[in-house]
Amino acid sequence: xxxxxxxxxxxxxxxxxxxxxxxxxxxxxxxxxxxxxxxxxxxxxxxxxxxxxxxxxxxxxxxxxxxxxxxxxxxxxxxxxxxxxxxxxxxxxxxxxxxxxxxxxxx
Amino acid sequence: xxxxxxxxxxxxxxxxxxxxxxxxxxxxxxxxxxxxxxxxxxxxxxxxxxxxxxxxxxxxxxxxxxxxxxxxxxxxxxxxxxxxxxxxxxxxxxxxxxxxxxxxxxxxxxxxxxxxxxxxxxxxxx
Numbered sequence: 001x002x003x004x005x006x007x008x009x010x011x012x013x014x015x016x017x018x019x020x021x022x023x024x025x026x027x028x029x030x031x032x033x034x035x036x037x038x039x040x041x042x043x044x045x046x047x048x049x050x051x052x053x054x055x056x057x058x059x060x061x062x063x064x065x066x067x068x069x070x071x072x073x074x075x076x077x078x079x080x081x082x083x084x085x086x087x088x089x090x091x092x093x094x095x096x097x098x099x100x101x102x103x104x105x106x107x
Numbered sequence: 108x109x110x111x112x113x114x115x116x117x118x119x120x121x122x123x124x125x126x127x128x129x130x131x132x133x134x135x136x137x138x139x140x141x142x143x144x145x146x147x148x149x150x151x152x153x154x155x156x157x158x159x160x161x162x163x164x165x166x167x168x169x170x171x172x173x174x175x176x177x178x179x180x181x182x183x184x185x186x187x188x189x190x191x192x193x194x195x196x197x198x199x200x201x202x203x204x205x206x207x208x209x210x211x212x213x214x215x216x217x218x219x220x221x222x223x224x225x226x227x228x229x230x231x232x233x
Contacts, residue, residue: 032216032218034218034219034220036154036220042225042226043203043205043223043224043225043226044146044154044203044220044223045223046219046220046221049208049218049219049221050218050219055219055221087153087154089154089156089220091216091217091218091219094167095156095169095170096156096217097156098153098154098155098156099153100153101153101154
C-alpha cells in the first residue's frame with residue numbers, strides 16, 4: 001500500500017498567517033491527490049482534487065500543488081473558519097489511502 | 108442538491124454483523140460518473156477507506172476488511188449498503204458514506220469524494 005505522510009502533525013498559527021501543509025507519498029502517484037478539511041463532529045469536506053484543482057465553492061485562499069511524491073496545501077491567509085484538521089488522500093494506486101492528518105490550531 | 112444520509116444501529120455486539128445503509132437524494136446511483144463509497148474514522152483517529160460500489164454492481168474493498176465485508180446497492184430505493192461481519196471493538200468508528208467522482212475522460216478511476224453523509228457512530232460492545 002502507498003503510505004501518505006503529512007507534516008507537521010500539528011500546526012499553531014494566527015489569523016492572517018500563510019500556512020503550508022506537506023503530504024509525501026511513498027511511491028509516485030502523479031497528480032492523483034485530494035485534500036480534505038474536517039472539523040470536529042463533521043464529515044470531511046473536499047478542498048482540492050487532482051493535486052491543484054480547487055473544488056467549487058472553496059475559497060481561493062486555498063491552493064494545492066505538487067506531483068509525483070510531494071504535495072502541498074497552502075492557505076494564503078488563515079481565517080477563523082480554517083482552524084480544523086486537514087487530510088490528504090491518494091488515488092494513484094489502489095488501495096486509496098489517507099494521510100494521518102494535520103491539525104491547525106490557534107496560536 | 109445531492110445529499111447522503113447514513114442509517115443503522117448505533118450499537119452492535121461483538122461477533123455480530125454491522126449493517127448500514129446510505130440513502131442518496133438529488134442524484135441517481137444508477138448511472139456512471141460516481142463511485143458510492145464507505146469511509147470510517149476510529150475514535151480520535153484518521154480516515155480509513157472501506158470500499159465502494161459502482162452502478163454496474165462492481166465493488167472494490169479494502170483488503171484488510173475484504174473477508175468480512177459486503178457492499179451492495181438497491182437502485183429502486185437509491186440506496187447502497189455495507190455489511191461487516193464478525194465485528195470486534197476495533198470496528199467501533201464513525202462510518203461515512205460518500206460520493207467519489209469518477210474520471211470519466213481517461214482512467215475511470217475515482218479521484219475525489221465531493222459529497223459526504225453526516226456520519227453515523229457505531230459502537231461494538233456487549
